Structure formats: C-alpha cells, structure tokens
Amino acid sequence: xxxxxxxxxxxxxxxxxxxxxxxxxxxxxxxxxxxxxxxxxxxxxxxxxxxxxxxxxxxxxxxxxxxxxxxxxxxxxxxxxxxxxxxxxxxxxxxxxxxxxxxxxxxxxxxxxxxxxxxxxxxxxxxxxxxxxxxxxxxxxxxxxxxxxxxxxxxxxxxxxxxxxxxxxxxxxxxxxxxxxxxxxxxxxxxxxxxxxxxxxxxxxxxxxxxxxxxxxxxxxxxxxxxxxxxxxxxxxxxx
Amino acid sequence: xxxxxxxxxxxxxxxxxxxxxxxxxxxxxxxxxxxxxxxxxxxxxxxxxxxxxxxxxxxxxxxxxxxxxxxxxxxxxxxxxxxxxxxxxxxxxxxxxxxxxxxxxxxxxxxxxxxxxxxxxxxxxxxxxxxxxxxxxxxxxxxxxxxxxxxxxxxxxxxxxxxxxxxxxxxxxxxxxxxxxxxxxxxxxxxxxxxxxxxxxxxxxxxxxxxxxxxxxx
Numbered sequence: 001x002x003x004x005x006x007x008x009x010x011x012x013x014x015x016x017x018x019x020x021x022x023x024x025x026x027x028x029x030x031x032x033x034x035x036x037x038x039x040x041x042x043x044x045x046x047x048x049x050x051x052x053x054x055x056x057x058x059x060x061x062x063x064x065x066x067x068x069x070x071x072x073x074x075x076x077x078x079x080x081x082x083x084x085x086x087x088x089x090x091x092x093x094x095x096x097x098x099x100x101x102x103x104x105x106x107x108x109x110x111x112x113x114x115x116x117x118x119x120x121x122x123x124x125x126x127x128x129x130x131x132x133x134x135x136x137x138x139x140x141x142x143x144x145x146x147x148x149x150x151x152x153x154x155x156x157x158x159x160x161x162x163x164x165x166x167x168x169x170x171x172x173x174x175x176x177x178x179x180x181x182x183x184x185x186x187x188x189x190x191x192x193x194x195x196x197x198x199x200x201x202x203x204x205x206x207x208x209x210x211x212x213x214x215x216x217x218x219x220x221x222x223x224x225x226x227x228x229x230x231x232x233x234x235x236x237x238x239x240x
Numbered sequence: 241x242x243x244x245x246x247x248x249x250x251x252x253x254x255x256x257x258x259x260x261x262x263x264x265x266x267x268x269x270x271x272x273x274x275x276x277x278x279x280x281x282x283x284x285x286x287x288x289x290x291x292x293x294x295x296x297x298x299x300x301x302x303x304x305x306x307x308x309x310x311x312x313x314x315x316x317x318x319x320x321x322x323x324x325x326x327x328x329x330x331x332x333x334x335x336x337x338x339x340x341x342x343x344x345x346x347x348x349x350x351x352x353x354x355x356x357x358x359x360x361x362x363x364x365x366x367x368x369x370x371x372x373x374x375x376x377x378x379x380x381x382x383x384x385x386x387x388x389x390x391x392x393x394x395x396x397x398x399x400x401x402x403x404x405x406x407x408x409x410x411x412x413x414x415x416x417x418x419x420x421x422x423x424x425x426x427x428x429x430x431x432x433x434x435x436x437x438x439x440x441x442x443x444x445x446x447x448x449x450x451x452x453x454x455x456x457x458x
Contacts, residue, residue: 048364050360050364073363073366073367073368074366076363076364076365076366077365077366078366079364080364080365081360081361081364083357083360083361085357087355087357087358087360087361088361089358089361089362089376090380090457091379091380091383091457092457100365100367100375101362101365101366101367104367104371104375105365105366105367133456133457133458134457135457135458146361149365150364150365153365153366
C-alpha cells in the first residue's frame with residue numbers, strides 16, 4: 001500500500017533521512033519510534049508529500065507521489081494525517097471542520113457529509129460539541145475531532161505524527177483509545193509515537209529510527225523483547 | 241455660530257467636495273485593495289521574477305510622496321502619451337496605485353501570520369492550494385489584518401486631500417474656494433477638518449463592527 005524506496009531528504013546541508021526503504025501492507029499498523037531528531041516525523045510527512053523528498057520514490061497504491069503533479073490532491077484524499085498540534089480550523093465549527101473537505105472535494109453532498117460527521121462525532125462521544133469552535137475544546141477533544149476530520153474523507157491510510165505528544169497526560173488515553181479502535185477496524189496506519197506501550201500493544205510492526213536511518217525493524221513483540229542492534233537496546237533501556 | 245453660517249452659505253461647494261472625496265476614496269479603496277491583494281500573492285509566489293516585480297512596485301510606491309505620484313500621473317500622461325487626463329481620473333489612478341502598495345504589505349503579513357499547520361492540514365485533506373487559500377488561509381488572515389486594513393483606509397481618505405493640488409474639486413479644494421471667497425483663512429479649514437473627521441470616524445466605527453462580527457470563533 002505504501003512503498004518507500006531509497007528516500008533521502010536534506011534540509012539545506014543537513015541530511016535528515018538516509019536511504020530509507022520501507023513498505024506498509026494493507027491493514028498493517030506500523031509504529032515509528034526513535035529519539036527526537038531521528039527523522040520519524042520527516043519520513044511520515046514525506047509520505048503525505050508535505051515534505052518533498054530530495055531523492056528517492058514513494059508509491060501509494062503503486063502511484064508515484066513525486067510524479068503525480070496535479071493529482072497529488074486526489075492521492076492525498078486517500079491519506080489521512082493527524083498532527084501533533086491538531087491544526088483544526090479555528091474559524092470553523094467542529095461540524096464544519098469535519099464536513100469541509102468531503103464537500104469541497106465533491107466527494108459527498110452537504111447532507112451526506114453532515115450525516116457522516118454526526119456518525120463520527122457519536123463514535124468519538126463528542127456529538128454535543130458539533131456547533132462549538134475549536135478554541136473552546138480541550139486538547140484531547142481537539143485531537144479526536146482532528147481524527148474525525150481525517151476519517152470523514154474515508155481514507156485508505158491514516159498517518160499519525162506524534163498525535164499525543166502535545167496533550168496533557170490525562171488526555172492521552174482517550175486519543176490512544178480512538179487510535180486503537182481504528183486499528184482494530186483494519187485501517188492501514190503509520191504511527192509516529194513516543195507511547196511505547198501503545199506501539200507494543202497495537203502495532204503489527206515497529207520500526208526503530210536513529211539519525212535519519214532505519215536501524216531495526218521487527219514485529220512489535222520481537223523488537224521490544226529481543227532487540228538486536230545496540231542503538232535499539234540503548235534507546236529502549238531509556239524509555240521502557 | 242459664525243462657522244455654521246459660513247458652512248450653510250457655502251454649502252454647495254462643501255457638498256460637491258464631500259461627494260468627490262467620498263467617490264475618490266471609495267473607488268480607490270476598491271481598486272487599491274484588489275490590486276494590493278494581487279500584489280501580495282505575487283510577493284508570496286515561488287516565481288522569483290513575479291516576486292521581484294511585486295517587491296519593486298511596493299518599495300517604489302511606499303518610498304515616494306503621494307503628492308509627487310499624483311503629479312507624475314497627471315502631468316506624465318500628457319508628457320509621455322499626449323493624453324489630456326481628467327484630473328479626477330489621474331487622482332484615482334495615483335491614490336489606488338499608492339494604496340495598493342500598502343494594502344499588499346498588510347495582506348502579505350496577514351497571510352504569513354496564519355500558522356503553517358493550517359495550510360498543511362488543509363492540503364493533507366486533499367484540498368487544492370487555491371481552495372486552501374480561499375477557505376482556510378484568507379478568512380483567518382483577513383480577521384488578523386482588519387485593524388491594520390481599517391487604519392490604511394482611514395489614511396487613504398485623508399490622503400485624497402492631495403488631489404486638490406491637481407485641481408480635483410474635493411473637500412480640500414472646496415475649503416480653498418471658500419477661504420478665498422469669504423476672505424476667512426481659519427474657519428473654512430475648521431469646517432473641512434470636521435467633515436474629514438466625520439468621514440474617517442464613521443469608517444473606523446464600521447471596521448470595528450466588522451471586527452466584532454469576525455471574532456465569533458474566539
């Protein structure tokens with residue numbers, strides 16, 4: 001579903017991604033872990049083409065992102081992205097935040113989009129907030145709305161870029177639960193996270209990155225219980 | 241109440257002046273803001289040439305006095321193109337071009353004040369760059385710049401007074417006519433100052449109302 005080949009990314013002189021190769025199959029949940037500055041976020045942002053790779057190719061369902069030109073918008077409609085800082089639209093109500101993209105992209109009528117949004121809000125237990133503005137919500141609520149906003153486009157892939165890092169500790173759980181429920185439905189997910197317990201429990205596969213490279217990847221159980229590379233061992237000993 | 245009597249006596253001149261000043265301000269505001277919006281997009285564009293053209297325009301028009309610009313348009317149109325330009329049109333062109341430069345900078349700062357994450361969130365949902373600009377960035381930018389924009393519009397009304405130097409029958413010109421026919425130097429100026437103030441103050445209030453309307457989401 002997602003295929004990354006020989007991906008390199010430079011910010012000016014600094015190389016932040018070094019020859020990354022990875023593949024994510026349909027329905028698979030992959031967690032990206034590693035110390036800050038290891039390139040996890042840059043990698044996930046490249047997959048949504050928010051960062052342009054310096055070299056290398058990324059394929060989404062066989063389509064090359066870099067060669068998609070104007071079709072990039074169409075490709076992105078199948079990829080949901082959840083950000084660390086939520087990035088809800090502050091001038092729109094919760095309902096409008098969720099219905100905006102399905103309506104503007106012509107994917108749904110206004111009625112369909114609103115029905116879909118209301119369903120999503122119900123599953124998030126946030127229906128009473130539908131006419132509120134994002135400014136009045138808590139961080140955990142904002143992030144769940146942001147997830148609902150992405151899901152409203154009925155994407156095939158969901159990307160989570162440190163979705164719980166900006167949250168107060170007591171709100172992390174509610175967002176992780178939504179992500180866990182989503183994983184169970186068979187959604188293809190790539191999750192950049194510092195929540196090791198979550199990665200261990202939910203991810204099918206875990207990729208450990210350091211200094212712009214994939215150092216080690218394995219099933220969640222193997223990587224956490226039997227890490228091979230000394231850098232992985234050192235990292236895990238600090239965070240577990 | 242000598243001043244009021246003076247105003248009533250020369251009411252016809254002031255009325256013409258008010259009408260001309262309002263027309264000149266209103267049309268310049270519309271043209272200047274549209275052109276300013278365009279210039280700000282050019283300035284933020286990826287194409288170096290467009291960026292350079294826009295930057296040069298803004299610097300030149302901000303860096304020269306409006307009085308010089310108005311004279312250049314009025315006399316220049318004759319010297320360079322042999323066109324005997326109507327003084328109102330010349331003033332309209334000069335004020336619009338001048339205002340566009342300031343508005344462009346205000347809009348640019350407004351666009352840049354919107355968090356980059358807004359752009360990313362919108363694009364990640366599959367919206368195009370023009371949809372993102374129209375539905376996500378500009379509404380937030382306009383809200384942020386409304387006070388500065390209101391300021392610029394007030395300045396614009398006041399600056400139109402320069403049009404009197406090329407013979408446009410605006411408020412300032414009206415007061416000069418009244419000065420010379422009534423042999424009074426001071427009172428006509430007080431009247432004209434009061435009228436300008438009423439115009440700019442009403443505009444400020446109007447912008448204030450708009451600001452409050454746009455703050456619904458706070």
